[in-house]
Amino acid sequence: xxxxxxxxxxxxAVRKLIDTRPQLKFVIAGDGPLREELSAERKRLKLxxxxxxxxxxxxxxxxxxxxxxxxxxxxxxxxxxxLLEAMAARLPIVATNAGGVPEIIKDExxxxxxxxxxxxxxxxxxxxxxxTDYQRTLVNxxxxxVSTEFSIKKMVDLTDELYQDCLRRKPVA
Numbered sequence: 001x002x003x004x005x006x007x008x009x010x011x012x013a014v015r016k017l018i019d020t021r022p023q024l025k026f027v028i029a030g031d032g033p034l035r036e037e038l039s040a041e042r043k044r045l046k047l048x049x050x051x052x053x054x055x056x057x058x059x060x061x062x063x064x065x066x067x068x069x070x071x072x073x074x075x076x077x078x079x080x081x082x083l084l085e086a087m088a089a090r091l092p093i094v095a096t097n098a099g100g101v102p103e104i105i106k107d108e109x110x111x112x113x114x115x116x117x118x119x120x121x122x123x124x125x126x127x128x129x130x131x132t133d134y135q136r137t138l139v140n141x142x143x144x145x146v147s148t149e150f151s152i153k154k155m156v157d158l159t160d161e162l163y164q165d166c167l168r169r170k171p172v173a
Contacts, residue, residue: 028051096116
């Protein structure tokens with residue numbers, strides 16, 4: 001729980017959604033220096049019955065299997081391996097168009113929204129909750145993408161290709 005992960009924006013988005021969907025539950029896995037501040041913000045927004053902080057989860061597989069959708073509200077995100085995990089778990093995804101996220105979420109494999117925009121985040125979550133056909137399209141595209149573009153074989157082949165390229169280059173004097 002650090003500022004660039006955008007948890008405050010997620011809490012603001014949840015507040016917007018709860019008025020019309022009071023039954024919604026959000027879980028936030030992880031820990032960090034903002035835990036107390038985010039807990040206070042959750043209380044200020046009256047979200048204690050809707051948002052739960054789970055702390056550090058060493059194996060997120062079971063958590064992802066129990067989820068209905070995945071949200072990554074980051075303001076900055078170098079790559080976002082957790083997105084690959086969510087894609088492999090066949091979850092519909094809402095993420096911010098920040099850092100390396102657009103390299104992962106493309107070709108209708110998730111919904112991208114501007115970073116730091118709780119209204120857009122809430123609207124995208126609401127869209128997914130209202131449209132199961134769209135959810136299925138995103139999930140199928142995401143699973144296909146993670147299976148082909150981010151498979152272990154593909155990553156090994158790309159790493160090998162990079163090493164081979166480095167070996168072919170002449171050293172610079």
